[in-house]
Amino acid sequence: MTANGPQTVASSESSGSATDAAMTDDAPLGSPRVDDAVIESRDLDVYYGDDQALHGINMDIPERKVTALIGPSGCGKSTFLRSINRMNDLIDIARVDGDLYFHGKDVYDDDVDPVALRRKIGMVFQKPNPFPKSIFDNVAYGLRVQGKDDGDVEKKVRTALERAALLDEVEDQLDSSGLDLSGGQQQRLCIARAIAPDPEVILMDEPASALDPVATSKIEDLVEELAEEYTVVIVTHNMQQAARISDKTAVFLTGGHLVEFDDTGKIFENPESDRVEDYITGKFG
Amino acid sequence: MSSEPLDLSRESNDVGNTVDKAAKWIFFSCALVTVLTTVAIILVLVDGAIDFFSEVSLVEYLTGTEWNPRDSADPSFGVLPLVWGTMVITVGSALIAIPVGTLTAIYLSEYADERIRSALKPTLEVLAGIPTIVYGFFALSFITPIIQLFYPDVGVFNALSGAIVVGIMIIPMVSSISEDAMSSVPDSLRNAAYGLGATKFEVSTQVVLPASLSGILAAYILAISRAIGETMAVTLAVGMLPQITMSPFAEMQTMTAYMVEIGTGDASVGSIGYMSLFALGLTLFLMTFTMNLGSMWIRSRYREEYQ
Numbered sequence A: 001m002t003a004n005g006p007q008t009v010a011s012s013e014s015s016g017s018a019t020d021a022a023m024t025d026d027a028p029l030g031s032p033r034v035d036d037a038v039i040e041s042r043d044l045d046v047y048y049g050d051d052q053a054l055h056g057i058n059m060d061i062p063e064r065k066v067t068a069l070i071g072p073s074g075c076g077k078s079t080f081l082r083s084i085n086r087m088n089d090l091i092d093i094a095r096v097d098g099d100l101y102f103h104g105k106d107v108y109d110d111d112v113d114p115v116a117l118r119r120k121i122g123m124v125f126q127k128p129n130p131f132p133k134s135i136f137d138n139v140a141y142g143l144r145v146q147g148k149d150d151g152d153v154e155k156k157v158r159t160a161l162e163r164a165a166l167l168d169e170v171e172d173q174l175d176s177s178g179l180d181l182s183g184g185q186q187q188r189l190c191i192a193r194a195i196a197p198d199p200e201v202i203l204m205d206e207p208a209s210a211l212d213p214v215a216t217s218k219i220e221d222l223v224e225e226l227a228e229e230y231t232v233v234i235v236t237h238n239m240q241q242a243a244r245i246s247d248k249t250a251v252f253l254t255g256g257h258l259v260e261f262d263d264t265g266k267i268f269e270n271p272e273s274d275r276v277e278d279y280i281t282g283k284f285g
Numbered sequence B: 001m002s003s004e005p006l007d008l009s010r011e012s013n014d015v016g017n018t019v020d021k022a023a024k025w026i027f028f029s030c031a032l033v034t035v036l037t038t039v040a041i042i043l044v045l046v047d048g049a050i051d052f053f054s055e056v057s058l059v060e061y062l063t064g065t066e067w068n069p070r071d072s073a074d075p076s077f078g079v080l081p082l083v084w085g086t087m088v089i090t091v092g093s094a095l096i097a098i099p100v101g102t103l104t105a106i107y108l109s110e111y112a113d114e115r116i117r118s119a120l121k122p123t124l125e126v127l128a129g130i131p132t133i134v135y136g137f138f139a140l141s142f143i144t145p146i147i148q149l150f151y152p153d154v155g156v157f158n159a160l161s162g163a164i165v166v167g168i169m170i171i172p173m174v175s176s177i178s179e180d181a182m183s184s185v186p187d188s189l190r191n192a193a194y195g196l197g198a199t200k201f202e203v204s205t206q207v208v209l210p211a212s213l214s215g216i217l218a219a220y221i222l223a224i225s226r227a228i229g230e231t232m233a234v235t236l237a238v239g240m241l242p243q244i245t246m247s248p249f250a251e252m253q254t255m256t257a258y259m260v261e262i263g264t265g266d267a268s269v270g271s272i273g274y275m276s277l278f279a280l281g282l283t284l285f286l287m288t289f290t291m292n293l294g295s296m297w298i299r300s301r302y303r304e305e306y307q
């Protein structure tokens, strides 16, 4: 059931699955529902202490597509990303209300183990953060932690590096420290590390913001390739980047509101919201 | 725009330059006092030790198994019983302080929430500030009686009680330096591991511990060298009987405890007993100095680089 335009159906609490849970008044403009949703956010509020960082976020994230989250700094993009794999649990003062479904299961249910969730939903951070270990051990770390190091670890490591478009550059130095690589290489190492244990979803928080243009374009190419096998959610403050690489775009605006969600082409060519249009055309933000 | 002509000459800033020069000399003098004191201490130790070794052979000192300088008829100067006493206390206390201190550090750095941490850290610092003689009393009046509950034959002075109390004494040193090292591991590394589905235990042991290993090892070494040099608590708890024995319940004597005994006793200046103080002092100095060098080496050798 694809819906165009804002949904006005009243919320129903009837079942644990989001498939038939309806959007509420907070539904953004555009088409926040998708057919092949892997992740469904329903009335998601996030607070840091007394400050509310996200207000009733309602959107779906489609399988094996690139979904971009854009918006001005401080509007809650990282917060939303972290609420998908429950990294917000690690922030003492963070509190989440509402539901976030992964394959129809609310990840904030009491019986969900965030550790198990994070094994399905990998993450790449804004600043490259390789461990002070060898390149090999960096990529193998997730395999070891997740008990997936029984088979041919070396092969899995090489495959991950290959997919992250880094193998050619580091083939002869797998034993040297990950910290010796350049920033762009480090970020691709972190991507290899995230995909080695074969998660379903990869969350990326401005993965290219600390990189030079050449390294950035390598990461962008990589993101598009990754979407053939993984569901990718990427935060970026770079609108051209979102336009280039994403299938769906969610526009967050100041105060932690999701204003519009739609196909990327639609958002950039003909957004419904005037504020989004202003933002996209650089009139503010 | 300034209307005055541009003047960049030294003379134009006379006051500032004078203050700068004076400050430099004051700082330098303070540094010099510290260095000179250290040098003077070493010279005094070496000078006294030379006198001592002109009467006692180095071989007897280093290999003799009996220490009895005050038997005027047949004095013996084997340092090994005193070294043994020191080693038993040091190893015993390290066996207590290293695990407890490290686990405390992990708890404080990785597990405790802000409220608990802000209560526990000052408590540990208080523990570190208690005069060591108080620890000695604590050993005599509390630890030894508890040991005696289980082993009624144990005497008032025994090595076990001393090792336990020194262990407790150096826990804050191990835990606070280790905790500093662990806290300086950037959160980005923890997040990387959590993001891969690591548990808190895995993050602590596989990411934080290795990344802060150099600081933790340095903490161990500093704590151990503190145990080697510890004096008042062991003088009270361990006793004054230099002997080599495997029994942790036996009375022993450490190098430092002997120095207290002779230094506060009746040994006259210039006597061989008095001179032995310098030999022991130099030996202790060399032991702790080596430990501190080792700690510095580890820090520089294994210093992790983060961006």
Ligand SMILES: Nc1ncnc2c1ncn2[C@@H]1O[C@H](COP(=O)(O)OP(=O)(O)O)[C@@H](O)[C@H]1O
Pocket: A048, A053, A071, A072, A073, A074, A075, A076, A077, A078, A079, A080, A091, A093
């Ligand atoms: N760890 C935190 N503690 C308290 N407030 C936070 C924390 N992280 C983010 N915030 C606040 O939440 C809001 C959204 O931040 P964030 O999600 O980082 O925005 P974005 O990624 O879009 O720049 C901001 O007002 C920010 O100050």
Ligand SMILES: [Mg+2]
Pocket: A077, A078, A079, A205
């Ligand atoms: Mg952000």
